[in-house]
Amino acid sequence: MAKITLLDGGLSRELERCGATLRQPEWSGLALMNEPEKVQQAHANFVAAGAQIVTTNSYAVVPFHLGQARFDQDGAMLAQRSGVLARAAAATGSDVRVAGCLPPVGGSYEPQNFDAADSQAVLSVLVDNLTPNVDLWLGETLSCIDEARAAARAVADTGLPLWISYTLRDELPDQLDSPVLRSGEGVADAVRAAIEAGAQAVLFNCSMPEAMQPAIEAALQVVREGGHDIPVGVYANAFTAEDDGAANEVLSGIRKDLDPEGYGTWVDRWLAAGATIIGGCCGIDAPHIAALKSHLDRQA
Template sequence: MNSLTILDGGMGRELKRMGAPFRQPEWSALALIEAPSFVLDVHSAYVKAGADIITTNSYALVPFHIGDARFESDGEMLADRAGKLARQAANRSGRSVRVAASLPPLFGSYRPDLFNAEDASRLLAPLVKGLSDHADLWLAETLSATQEAEVVANMLAKDGRPLWISFTLEDGAPDAAARARLRSGEAIEAAVALCLEHGVAAVLFNCSQPEVMEAAARQAKAAMDAAGRSIPIGVYANAFPPQPKEATANETLLPIREDLDPAGYLNWVRIWLDAGADIIGGCCGIGPEHIEAIARLRS
């Protein structure tokens, strides 16, 4: 199990659990704005739990959460702050911990229908600039469509650092556990082909039900085998029930499934590893206790 790379877990719920300022619409960005020490504490908790990679708290730094005016005036500064906090936690860990710069969906999670290619690069630019000094790698996450991924890949084509791209999956369809697809309806094979074409260093799947991740990992591996190529595959699932197709993630704080305690989540982790995953972590509702359970697999 030495080849397993362990990501951290969710940020927003952990901030709320620690008592940080937390509300809509700012979500996890509120603590970054008003009480950044809580963000550092969450990063440190994941490092202590055994994460090899911690993810910057930049997911909510988009107009959907912080508003157009604040994004315009403070987006780059807040991204820089998010990067500094993650780097501080990594540097004081006493071991090798990498910082993944989170690049979020720019127009709302789970909503490929809202994607605007003309505005995407403009919104992405201040996040990239603010995070750049602190990142070991880039993690474009919770992307619902290949066109979202292509914008990121093109912007970072000459950066030189690894780019990981993570897609969110349909998880409410009757056949979703047998045949995974992106929330746009696109095939996993199309996502893998885009990643291979752009030299992406890892393809991941996140913020979806555990039940759909095995099929996605197996389809991704099969697509790579067919192309004669291989890059790492990652999985980090969420712990809340499936949402309606028209829902936008982070609209409200959803209940957590009782069966996805650390032991329950670990059962899924073993399935994903068997399906070919090399990178494992957690998304919404998955906390340090889950990451600690995953880390024990290496002991």
């Protein structure tokens, strides 16, 4: 079995388990502002569960969630804080890396909101203030190719590895033969663009488990055809299809079939398809990651 990298899970759900308050528009950014100790605890819970990478709580440190005035005033401080908290939690484990989260600046699942100038202005604040505490960059829940290219431009001068993670449309069975991003762009084109932009891994996240295997297969075909040596990964959400609204509008209920055992069944399919980076997104908490760690250890 190929060496597997185990990511953390969805931070919002784990923050809820830690007793943090989440509400819109700030969402997980509210805990970063008011309950930083719970943010660190959530990260530490994932480390204790076996995660080899924890991702900074900077997803909501954007004007879309904070508002422009608050971002201008506190964005740099909050980005720095998110890195410090993740690094402190990573230190409770052994060889745990910190990924600096680079979110879609215009909001989750909102590719039509992409603006190149706005994205660079916001991402530069995140990158400048996260850099001292991160080991790699993770552009995540990216709905279009332009968002991936923006992330690559933002980190070009940092010297740190970049991973790009796209979110997929959840319609099935249409996705089975031709998987697409939420923008409608094809997965193969998106993977090529990520590699051309310098990504050292390509992942898919914040989509239903059912949408993931076709995307893995399409990505690996591009990797093989191009003679590249980069891993492909998955961290799905535990929600029903989210194509009709932005993510994180409410703390959604999770699917009963995606308990730790049920989620592990999907992970086995992704591993068989060739994925070598595995974790969880919205609704996947520390108990899920602990179960995955045990499952993967048994297969090693």
